[in-house]
Amino acid sequence: MRQHDKYKQRSQRHKYLLHGLVYSLDVNSPYWSETHPRKRISYYRSRAKLDESHVFYNAKGIEAQLADIFRSITIREDARQQLRKELADWFETEANSNDELKKAETRLAKLERMERNLQRLVIEEGISFKDFKEHRSRIEAERARLRNTVDAIRQRQHLVKADFEITPQLATELDFLFDKGNFDERQLLCETVLKRLYVKEGSVTKVELNSPFALIASRACGSESVLNGGR
Secondary structure, three states: OHHHOOOOOOOOOOOOOOOOOEEEOOOOEEEEEEEEOOOOEEEEEEEEEEOOEEEEEEHHHHHOOHHHHHHHOOOOHHHHHHHHHHHHHHHHHHHHOOHHHHHHHHHHHHHHHHHHHHHHHHHOOOOOHHHHHHHHHHHHHHHHHHHHHHHHHHHHHHHHHHHHHHHHHHHOOHHHHHHHOOHHHHHHHHHHHEEEEEEEOOEEEEEEEOOOHHHHHOOOOOHHHHHOOOO
């Protein structure tokens, strides 16, 4: 969640749950957040204009719709268990079918055989010790490069897998986390889960989610209408 803490507005005087996330379909424009101190009202204001005027959405009106949105994309426990099984199968297939990883590991095995052959040749005096050192140096350099490649691929696979293992559990608690969270916790949850909210005439008509929530939320009962245009 902290990786999505990108708007960095914790210290600002006025705070907005959806800063940088609101997009208006009325004017096809992203929105700024602003507060009128005298009126004590916060707005989301369009960057573009409609008939030479900005379009304003009452912040409370937009944010009041979030509880239903998070409820609609929260998955049940049985969906989480099924998703975990499918993801485990997918990651196993992905690990076994990675061509770059296979080529690197095959080449590493071949380098091991080449080094053993070099050791046999130098013992049998088939090559000079100088040639042996030169060839072994080349093998070690290539092996170090290939091991870095393998480590990078494995690390990338591990990070992606860890992300997908944690997220389904979080996805079963989205409604609870939003309901019980304080303002900063709710804001961070919005930034983590939501990529963009599309608003028309003050109503959220479509929700775009960050990965991997978009995949996971497709398993949520009632999420389809939110993800594809209706509330």
